[in-house]
Amino acid sequence: VGELPRRVRVVVEAPQHAAMAVALDYLSDRALPAGTLVRVPLGKREVTGVVWDEEPAGAAARPHTVPTELRPVAQVFDALAPLGAGWRALVSFAAGYYQRTVGELALSVLPPELRRIDGVALARRLARLRARGLADAVAAQPATPDPGAVEQPELDAAQQAALQAIATAAAHQPPAAVLLHGVTGSGKTEVYLRQAARVLAQGRQVLVLVPEINLTPQLEARFAARFPGHRLVAMHSGLTPARRLRHWLLAHLGEADLVLGTRLAVFASLPRLGLIVVDEEHDASYKQQEGARYSARDLAVWRGRAESVPVLLGSATPSLESWQRALEGRYCHVALPGRIGGGALPRVRFVDMNLLPRTRGVTTALAAPLVEAIESRIARGEQSLLLLNRRGYAPVLHCADCGWKSDCPHCSAWRVFHKSDRTLRCHHCGYTQRVPRACPACGNPDIQPLGRGTEKLEEQIAELLPTARVARIDADTARRRGALEASLAAVHAGDVDVLVGTQMIAKGHDFRRITLVAAVNPDTALFASDFRAPERLFALLMQAAGRAGRDAQQAAGSEMWLQTWHPRHALYAALRAHDYEAFAASQLAERRSAGLPPFTHLALLRAEARQAAQAAAFLEAAAQAMAGLDGAEAVTVYPPVPPAVARVANVERLQMLLESPSRRALQRLLTAWREPLTALRAEHRGVLRWAIDVDPLTI
DNA sequence: AGCACGCCGACT
DNA sequence: GTCGGCGTGCTC
Numbered sequence: 001v002g003e004l005p006r007r008v009r010v011v012v013e014a015p016q017h018a019a020m021a022v023a024l025d026y027l028s029d030r031a032l033p034a035g036t037l038v039r040v041p042l043g044k045r046e047v048t049g050v051v052w053d054e055e056p057a058g059a060a061a062r063p064h065t066v067p068t069e070l071r072p073v074a075q076v077f078d079a080l081a082p083l084g085a086g087w088r089a090l091v092s093f094a095a096g097y098y099q100r101t102v103g104e105l106a107l108s109v110l111p112p113e114l115r116r117i118d119g120v121a122l123a124r125r126l127a128r129l130r131a132r133g134l135a136d137a138v139a140a141q142p143a144t145p146d147p148g149a150v151e152q153p154e155l156d157a158a159q160q161a162a163l164q165a166i167a168t169a170a171a172h173q174p175p176a177a178v179l180l181h182g183v184t185g186s187g188k189t190e191v192y193l194r195q196a197a198r199v200l201a202q203g204r205q206v207l208v209l210v211p212e213i214n215l216t217p218q219l220e221a222r223f224a225a226r227f228p229g230h231r232l233v234a235m236h237s238g239l240t241p242a243r244r245l246r247h248w249l250l251a252h253l254g255e256a257d258l259v260l261g262t263r264l265a266v267f268a269s270l271p272r273l274g275l276i277v278v279d280e281e282h283d284a285s286y287k288q289q290e291g292a293r294y295s296a297r298d299l300a301v302w303r304g305r306a307e308s309v310p311v312l313l314g315s316a317t318p319s320l321e322s323w324q325r326a327l328e329g330r331y332c333h334v335a336l337p338g339r340i341g342g343g344a345l346p347r348v349r350f351v352d353m354n355l356l357p358r359t360r361g362v363t364t365a366l367a368a369p370l371v372e373a374i375e376s377r378i379a380r381g382e383q384s385l386l387l388l389n390r391r392g393y394a395p396v397l398h399c400a401d402c403g404w405k406s407d408c409p410h411c412s413a414w415r416v417f418h419k420s421d422r423t424l425r426c427h428h429c430g431y432t433q434r435v436p437r438a439c440p441a442c443g444n445p446d447i448q449p450l451g452r453g454t455e456k457l458e459e460q461i462a463e464l465l466p467t468a469r470v471a472r473i474d475a476d477t478a479r480r481r482g483a484l485e486a487s488l489a490a491v492h493a494g495d496v497d498v499l500v501g502t503q504m505i506a507k508g509h510d511f512r513r514i515t516l517v518a519a520v521n522p523d524t525a526l527f528a529s530d531f532r533a534p535e536r537l538f539a540l541l542m543q544a545a546g547r548a549g550r551d552a553q554q555a556a557g558s559e560m561w562l563q564t565w566h567p568r569h570a571l572y573a574a575l576r577a578h579d580y581e582a583f584a585a586s587q588l589a590e591r592r593s594a595g596l597p598p599f600t601h602l603a604l605l606r607a608e609a610r611q612a613a614q615a616a617a618f619l620e621a622a623a624q625a626m627a628g629l630d631g632a633e634a635v636t637v638y639p640p641v642p643p644a645v646a647r648v649a650n651v652e653r654l655q656m657l658l659e660s661p662s663r664r665a666l667q668r669l670l671t672a673w674r675e676p677l678t679a680l681r682a683e684h685r686g687v688l689r690w691a692i693d694v695d696p697l698t699i
Numbered sequence: 700a701g702c703a704c705g706c707c708g709a710c711t
Numbered sequence: 712g713t714c715g716g717c718g719t720g721c722t723c
Contacts, residue, residue: 043721045702710712710715
């Protein structure tokens, strides 16, 4: 009361190119600790912001003029404890590393509902949450809890050794990140559960990250069933806004003991954090692909280090980045070498497509021996899974008379033929039309589908095995709410003999009756230009193989089939031997000699414009602007190139690669580059959007 | 990014 | 005569 107004610094959501200081100055009649949520006037509107203590890294160089007349803070979210120092440090680091403003990052990782409502509405919701004893906001117990999940199974020797190693790593200061390396069915989840139990017993919170929450209901069920006395909340973008806010608040209040979520959950406010688990750490979903392009896996490791909390990275096929760090001793490598109960890994069999009979130069879609193997599975009441990583009926329609193909008028891509609703659909911009009866170019009624997607494979299987019960799961069949759950339930119930699908079905699901997995056409990924394509293919096939024989009784007879034109390819040889280490060694050798990650560090400057020349001019000017900047001497800049799909929705895209053996030099350069880049925009009006992607997954 | 202000075409 | 198209400019 009667105190003099003082200056507070507040970060608000403002994009990179807004020529504003990183934090804005406001007046407050009382001191506000850093991390306090506030509403502040910004132009004609009022926005939510976070009080920030100091000028974040890299911001000092940005010149800005502070207006003489400061406006007062409109409202303080008194009902909410300020966001902690650990959270602020993580947001600061991520903003600096991924080249975004602190305000943009901080506000984008808070629940959208929290940004929308004011302090009064928030206080009301907090009161309601407390009045209900916090209980019913907790994620509901799964409808069908796995009865075996509640009691603790006996640990085998490898799991006991793993827990011992984790305890040792956790005792380091700061704790060493642990790479928990084990095939599907080796008992990684039980190790997570045991380590979580230790941490919960200390009264601390556990953060579990998963690639996609809707694909891992079992993990949620197992945690919920194992820790009935602890509160578990889910955190992902599929929750309703109100629920997402409730779960976030429960974590922030320290009321939730377990937080299970997708990549955005790495930014959860967790005052008692004691453990971070990153399941399937190699999964590309951990990299955000728009806005702030952060890697939740990398940030989890950073956060664990910063908060002195152990981090468990689990995978059957670790990312080569994590694997290399384990080899260097920077991560503690813990292996779970076999399947629980001594179950065998599926035998890998190849169908050499070169040896198959051809009719009119066209090879049969499914080799006869594979069809027979599926038939015998059906006769035994077992299930088969067919993997084809391409949805739709056919990737393109073609007119043999005039050469017309079903291209998209707005993108440099083919439109995919979807037979189920008779449409041609562009998977990049969504442009959809009814499939034409005749060639739009020459009127020829005989237009042919080229290639094959999951719809066609489903149809072919039904023709080859008329009595088989066939189901298909891909992004199209899973679109309807509840459809995915229903299909999965049918598979679990044994109402399906053959399951056809994209990589969606390769991930996570614990199918008990599948004894045959077949990759119908994996070769397409074998010679893709993307340097990570082999790594992704190997992981996908290993993961798919892991779907077979999860039931130890049936594991001995389980098989993984591959139809390939290149049966002697090194990748397949490693797969046949289930030898991740050999595969990783050969890939790492290639990466080292090619100067690629993890031996170098990359960043992309992406630009979008109506005309490719406008984007190119911007990127070239950006490269010029780099001269003499701190770090430039250690960074190689490559000429701008279009990405795999250059034009999407009539916007031309171009990207410029930066490469350096030194992460620090690359970071220094990117930070110094921000200001000249922002200034360049004024001279390149044609550029619609530009963004820096640090550690891009594809180049 | 929002949200203004600011000048030129088809409607009550 | 207005409603509204999105060009350009500003926000502590």
